[in-house]
Amino acid sequence: MLSKKTQYAFRALVHLAENYGKEPVKISTISIQQKIPLKFLEHILNDLKKADMLESKKGKGGGYRLSVSPKNLNLATVIRIINGPIALLPCVSLNFYEKCVDCDEETCGVRKMMLIARDATLKVLEKKTLYDMMNE
Amino acid sequence: MLSKKTQYAFRALVHLAENYGKEPVKISTISIQQKIPLKFLEHILNDLKKADMLESKKGKGGGYRLSVSPKNLNLATVIRIINGPIALLPCVSLNFYEKCVDCDEETCGVRKMMLIARDATLKVLEKKTLYDMMNE
DNA sequence: ATGTTATCCTATAAAATTAGTAGGCTTTTA
């Protein structure tokens, strides 16, 4: 399951996607409208910024904006930044790989199945974008 | 990500699958051969038993055995018993549904995408079985 | 220059979940 933080991140990002091309949006505005704890949201947006998904501007008239078009921001990328691995096991993770203890990767059947599951999930999450999350 | 407990469960179940039709297997045997903490494994096997996935027998010559063929035990079922929901959000879970706060399910774009992801993942996990996890 | 507005940064704390242990109870078999 995705953490609450990740849910918040998606809600905030959709909000920003709806303001793409417009003036930057303040944390406090997103916090109120999306009902996300302000200080927690601060961290979330900062994480996304560090991953170059957002741009920010300080001072009056400042705030956050998407640094790329909603159509070019896929869901897998967001999840990896905020939530971590998408795969069900570390040993089948593309971005957060860790070797299993006591398991031969060549023959491990658990791993083999989790690889297939991962590919199925990723196929969706890498194709779908923030734009797909916005209301038509 | 699946919990360590779920990884242990899969290892134990594959072990039992390889002994399907034979004598029951003792917890201690599985614990040693699969390198799973014995007392922890006790809980795991008990959970699986309560879900009617395993049968047990006490006393000498006792132990655990699968109550159905490995070909009829799909991975989604195991994950739900030990790990919980497969869906990425509670509001798209078939077996552990919970309503999101502050979200209209009809229009929520996040939910819509998570539904698609869930279906893709489930399609694999419900089709693949313990048998598929065993070595050919 | 200086105050205001906003993000940025670091530390801390509370709550929840996960992982594991301990120890005695019950059932089956020899």
Next chain:
DNA sequence: TAAAAGCCTACTAATTTTATAGGATAACAT
């Protein structure tokens, strides 16, 4: 009736998640 096994309840430790607090820094307006 003793042994060998699972069964049951409670507890503890570690880790992760979900925040909160408070000041530092940057941009802008007057």
